Amino acid sequence: MSSIVNSDNIIFSFTDDANWRSKIEGIYTKGTKIHPSRYNTTLAGRVMLDTTGVILTPGAHQFLIKAVGYEDVTVTVTVAAPLTPPTITGQSVSATGIKLDFIDNPDWRSKITGVYQNGNSVSIHASRIKRNVAGEVTLDFTGAALSPGTHQFVIKANGYEDVTLTVTVAAPLAPPTITVQSISAFAVTFNFTDNADWRSKITGVYQNGNSVSIHSSRIKRNVAGQVTLDFTGAALAPGTHRFVIKADGYEDVTVTINVAAPLAPPTITGQILNPTTVIFNFSDNADWRSKITGVYQNGNSASIHPSRINKNAAGQVTLDLTGITLAPGTHKFLIKADGYQDVMVEIN
Incomplete structure (x- = not known):
C-alpha cells in the first residue's frame, strides 16, 4: 500500500479489494481512532483521509487500518x-488593498491555499487573493475596507512554512x-479647494445608498477643484439625492443635493416650411432656448446634430434638414432642455 500526502488529505492506494474496503471499521493513529467522517472508503483502490485543520509535524506517522x-x-x-x-521585501498598504513584494517563487505562489486575517480560521x-503576477501577492479589500490599525495575516502554502x-x-x-x-437633472458639479491627490484616488461615487458606484465614465475628475457627475440619458428625478464619494486613503464624503422639479416650457407650434426646413414658434423664453440639449425626431434615441439646430432667434427654433428630406406624413419632434419639461411637437 502506498500513500500520498498533501495539505488537506492523505491518500492510501492499493490494488482494489472492494470487500476489504467495505469492512473497514476504523483508522487509528497513536492509539486514537480517527472519526469516520474524516475518511472515505468508497473509491476503488483508495482510502482518503481528510486532514483539513490537522497539522502533521514533519517526520514519520503510523496509521493502523x-x-x-x-x-x-x-x-x-x-x-x-x-x-x-520567500521573504517579503516590501509592502503597499491601504484600507482597500495590500500588495506584498518578494523575490519571485512561482511554486510558492501556485501553492498558496489561503490567507487568514487576524486569527480567523476561515481564509479570505x-x-x-491575486497571485498571478511574478513577485507579487495582492489582497483586494474593495467593498470591505480594512479599519485603521494593526492587522495580522498568515499566508499558507502547501509544502511551505506559514508566512x-x-x-x-x-x-x-x-x-x-x-x-x-450647479445642479440639474443631467449634471451635478461639486467644487472644492483642489486636492489633486484626493481627486486621483476617487474609487467611486455611490448614489442614494446604492452598493454599486455610478459608472466611472460618468465621473469627471480631470478639472482642478471640481468633480462633475454626468447623468445624460439617465436624468435625476426631482427631489433629494445623496452621494457618497469614496477615495482610497481618505474619509468618505457625503453630499446631499436637491434637484428642482422641471420648469414648464413655452407653448410651441411647429411648421414644415419645406422638406428640409422645420420651424418651431413660441412666445420667447431665452433661458429655455439657451438650455436646449437636443431635438429627437420620430422616437430616435439620438438627437438631430446640434449644427442643424438654430436657436439664436427670439421665439424661434429652426431645424436645417438639408440632405435628409422629410417624407410626406406626420413627424414627431421631442425637444429637451436642461431644467425644463420635455416638449413633444407633432407636425403634419
Whole structure:
C-alpha cells in the first residue's frame, strides 16, 4: 500500500479489494481512532483521509487500518519538512488593498491555499487573493475596507512554512470640503479647494445608498477643484439625492443635493416650411432656448446634430434638414432642455 500526502488529505492506494474496503471499521493513529467522517472508503483502490485543520509535524506517522475479518494494515506516512517561503521585501498598504513584494517563487505562489486575517480560521475569499503576477501577492479589500490599525495575516502554502506579517492601516485623511456649484437633472458639479491627490484616488461615487458606484465614465475628475457627475440619458428625478464619494486613503464624503422639479416650457407650434426646413414658434423664453440639449425626431434615441439646430432667434427654433428630406406624413419632434419639461411637437 502506498500513500500520498498533501495539505488537506492523505491518500492510501492499493490494488482494489472492494470487500476489504467495505469492512473497514476504523483508522487509528497513536492509539486514537480517527472519526469516520474524516475518511472515505468508497473509491476503488483508495482510502482518503481528510486532514483539513490537522497539522502533521514533519517526520514519520503510523496509521493502523482495521477491517472486520482481515489482518490489520499498518501504513507509515512520511511528512516532509516544509520549505522556506520567500521573504517579503516590501509592502503597499491601504484600507482597500495590500500588495506584498518578494523575490519571485512561482511554486510558492501556485501553492498558496489561503490567507487568514487576524486569527480567523476561515481564509479570505480566494477571489480577493491575486497571485498571478511574478513577485507579487495582492489582497483586494474593495467593498470591505480594512479599519485603521494593526492587522495580522498568515499566508499558507502547501509544502511551505506559514508566512506571518503584520501591517498597519493608517487612519484615513480628511477630504476637501465640498460645495455644490450647479445642479440639474443631467449634471451635478461639486467644487472644492483642489486636492489633486484626493481627486486621483476617487474609487467611486455611490448614489442614494446604492452598493454599486455610478459608472466611472460618468465621473469627471480631470478639472482642478471640481468633480462633475454626468447623468445624460439617465436624468435625476426631482427631489433629494445623496452621494457618497469614496477615495482610497481618505474619509468618505457625503453630499446631499436637491434637484428642482422641471420648469414648464413655452407653448410651441411647429411648421414644415419645406422638406428640409422645420420651424418651431413660441412666445420667447431665452433661458429655455439657451438650455436646449437636443431635438429627437420620430422616437430616435439620438438627437438631430446640434449644427442643424438654430436657436439664436427670439421665439424661434429652426431645424436645417438639408440632405435628409422629410417624407410626406406626420413627424414627431421631442425637444429637451436642461431644467425644463420635455416638449413633444407633432407636425403634419
